[in-house]
Amino acid sequence: MQRACRLLLIVLGVFQVLVLFLAAEKPAYAYADPGSGLLLLQIASSTVAGALFILRARLRKLFRLDKSKASEVPDIQP
């Protein structure tokens, strides 16, 4: 049951980020050619990573693991 919930959360997170990605407001101007395959890969990879970020932040908030940082997005810098 717990695993199913977790899976659902991940799927919802991915869905949310995907929606945000698609709900773009205006066209982006690129001076450098953004490429096609490379751009799609970056979008796909950022979507998954973005979903995980949001999910992690939510889980932290949910379980109040760290009250002082509950509203912050975790820093992923190495």
Next chain:
Amino acid sequence: MTVAVDASRDTLRDTSEDTFRDPAGALYFDGACVFRSVRPAFAAATEAFLNSALAQQWIEQGKLVATQIETRHADGSLKLQHRRIHFPSYPWEWSPAQWIAAGRLTLELCEQALGSGLILKDATPLNVLFDGAQPVFVDVLSFDPLDAGNPIWLAYGQFVRTFLLPLAAHKYLGWPLAGALERRDGYEPADLYPYLPVMRRATSPLRSLVTIPYLLEGKTKGTAPTKRPKLPPEVAVALLRRTLHNLRRALDQLAPSPRVSRWSHYTTTASHYSAADNEQKAAFVERALAEARPRSLLDVGGNTGHYSRIAVAAGASVVALDTDVQATAKNWQTANAKKEPILPLIADIARPTPAVGWRNRESRGLLDRSTGAFDTVLMLGVIHHLLLVDQVPLPAIFDLVRQLTTRWALIEWVPATDSQFVQLCRGRQELYGHLDEKQFLATAEAHFQISDHARLPNGRSLWLFERHTPPEASAP
């Protein structure tokens, strides 16, 4: 910058500008000075960036070229002046280690820029020059205000194409980095894919740099999304940092493994030089350079930089040319670590790097950049290669030396009896066997007078020549 597409770019362009792709502005040269014009729509952001603590810190650290606002025009445009870098070089003249240093600097500046609400709008090695052995980012118009909430780095593709894929092709396929001369925008994943072994395609780092983008390209047929995604700004910045971190990791993975080449250990393995020969040669070079007091010296055939370092000790800034990648890489690594004013470049003086780009005017040729830039030329152990391997006549060699130096030339003469001369001659004694020191000096006399000389026990001789004509305006 993404705020506007400047239609005037195509209609109002000053044809004297040397660069033209960036809608924000253009670079141009006026005599010894380097200027950049900034179009009105981009002036305020450029000025704010240049005055920011971040830009000032980078300039102090030598990571960004020193730049000042020269004029604020009535139409709102700006004229900037850059500090001139001693000798401009191009990626096709760099060793792999220099490519990696330039890539690291690009990623580092982009990463730090995020903290100040800025991002790099392009990411190509052409935005980096080497000041001595240190990489310097020179395109101050590359910093755009961050598009809050957008986690996509639009220059990602360009970084992969112009930094990572040439390095990958060099490391895994042995393609020379000098091939960048023909590829302004680098390689596409499809350029590498057919040549990569299956295992290489399936594993990191080429799986995500070549294979997946290549397969995705096939599916989308160029219909990539052109909309701006919107995420919470802090999530977008975290994702951008993650992207930069992944690129940095890929860059590190693509560093070529050190290899030993024919020339990379030449100074310790050259059997035609005894310890006494080496000692006397170094002593003469020291003495001659103490006389010449060079400010700017071109070391042709610089190898790992032994004599370049003697020139530095005499007060010179040095550009060291060599055709050998490993020797040049070694020279650069030493110079970079010790912060010496030595710029090692991979170049062949007998086939100098040509001018390339639109109308052959975007990137200057090696001889064009060198003319007037050096008061001293060092050619040690080179002349027999030019004579025998490149088959260039002596008078033509001295014509070139005269073009390369505004005053001094220090040249080593290698007699026909020398073991290296005999080896390179390979049975062509009839053609070259008659060349002797007398002819060498008689040819030199057309442009130079002898200022000093020394003979080594191995039969070679060293000559410090001074040009007949009075020195031209001092080198920049």
